[in-house]
Amino acid sequence: MDFILMSEGDTPVGLTHEHRYRELVEEVLLAEQVGFDAFGSSEQHVAIGTATVSAPEVLYPYLMALTSRIRFIHLVTLLPTRMNHALRVAERIATEDILSNGRIELGTGRGNTTLALRAFEVDPTENKSQWREGIELIRRAFLDDPFSFVGEHYKVPPRSLVPKPLQAPYPPISVAAGSPSSVETAAAMGIGAIMGGFYLGYDLVENMLKLYDETLAAATHPYPITPRKMVLVSGGMHCAETTALAREQARPLFEMSKLSTDAYGRLAKLSQDYAYLGAIDDVDFSDEEYLFERSQGFLVGDPEHCVEHVQRYADMGVESLVLRVDSLPHDQLMRSIELFGKYVIPRFKHPRNVVRPAGDVLADIRAARPAHEEALRRFQSGNLTAEAVR
Structure with a gap:
């Protein structure tokens, strides 16, 4: 199993964006040191209170120059045409691939906040088809030389992508998949799926994983496939010396989760493509026991408790676990990364090398x-x- 550290640069009231970005750099460097496989951030625009990383394509090359092993994955690049032209995305990913010596991956999505969609005048009833055409155009640009594309949203005459990516056949591609239909789409297209239960429990995620495998096996693929089963722990991971301490320190994550999902219900009413987000309204964010133990939205505890929860994902067949480590004081985040890297990751990467009691x-x-x-x-x-x- 791969372990992916995710942070959106959540900046508390009173702290400067500059200071939080410096902290984030330290967190990524520590993550590489203690064994995390990758780092990723989402692309968030005009966000209020929960995320400050609006330009991952600028942040990543800076981090690439400071690291040597850890990979970088966009979690996710937004593909509505008014936000990112797919050809520009292909150019940026190819450039990042070269600068990182083949350590970049492209996660994609449509956007899940009304703040951002309205700011860029994105029609939520059209961005799914824009995303699909964007993936098609990006793969053609990576593979064909020259390439061309004619669709509803893109019309590109024969051209040659410059520069070309380093990884063959191209950097891995995935999509945020929060519903069974999105999982089916990802598998049918032969790309990875970043699955998450939106605090709706482990059973939903397990069913999504099975659906992904079944659909992938049954589909025919005109492009080289980059399948990958990723699961996002969206509320947050926090590891401390004791489970009681971890829970006490992690309680502010509940408020962050409520804030970050506040617009889901409204977005669900704007387009049938977002209807699945409406289920978040049924989650009781005051039920601490449910959130910590059964929601699938959190992974909080001492190292041994974290191992038990990660093992549950491993038993499901999860290939990559995306752990949001954010929204808490920097010293707590650093300690959490250190403990998880030293005492949890080795249990799954090098179990025979772990000293037993x-x-x-x-x-x-x-x-x-x-x-x-x-x-x-x-x-x-x-x-x-x-x-x-x-």
């Missing part, structure tokens, strides 16, 4: 003794070969 090792040794003694008795009596004992 002495009591557990001794218990296993004692449990193995009867079989060993029986094998030894049979060997000494001539009924068992040394090879069989081994």
Whole structure:
């Protein structure tokens, strides 16, 4: 399983954007040091109170120059035509791919806030078809030389993309998929799906994962596929020395979650394509036990508690876990990243290398003794070969 650190640069009241961006850089550098596989941020515009990263394509190259291993994934680049022309996106991704030595990935989406959509005069009834054409145009630009495109939203005569991406056949592509229909679309197109339950529980996510596998297997793909099953823990991950401390420190995340999803119900009424967002209105953000343990929106606890929750995702077949680590004081975020990287990630990356408690090792040794003694008795009596004992 891959572990992706996500931050949107949530800046508390009274702090400057400059200071928060400097903190964010430190968090990404620590994430690389302790073993996270990738970093990603969403593209948020005119956001109030929850996100300040409006230009990931500017932030990422700065971070790329300071790092050597960690990958970068756009979570997500918005593809309504009034926000980002798909050809410009292809050019930017190719440039980032070169500058990072092949460490960039393109996550895409349509936008999920009325603040941003209205600011850019995006019609929510049209941006799904704009997104689909955008993906088609980007893949053609990456693959064909020259390429061309004729559609409802884009008409590009034969041209050659400059520069070309470094990764072959092209950097991995995915899409934010919050509903079963979006998951089906991603799998049918052969791109990754960034799935999240919107605080609606683990069962929804598990069903989405199964649907993705089934649809991917049944589909035919005209382009090279970049399948990937990613799950977003959108409320937040927070790891502390004890679960009680982690919960106490993480409670401000509830308010952030309410604020970040405030527009979902209104957006659901504007277009049938966003109807699935209306279910968020049924979530009780005052039910702490549900949110922490059953909503799928949070991963909060001490390292061992976090391991148990991550194992649940692993058992579902999740390939990449996207963990939002944001909206808390910088020192708490740094400690959370450090603890998770040191004590949780190795349990899934290098389990045999993790030092086990002495009591557990001794218990296993004692449990193995009867079989060993029986094998030894049979060997000494001539009924068992040394090879069989081994």
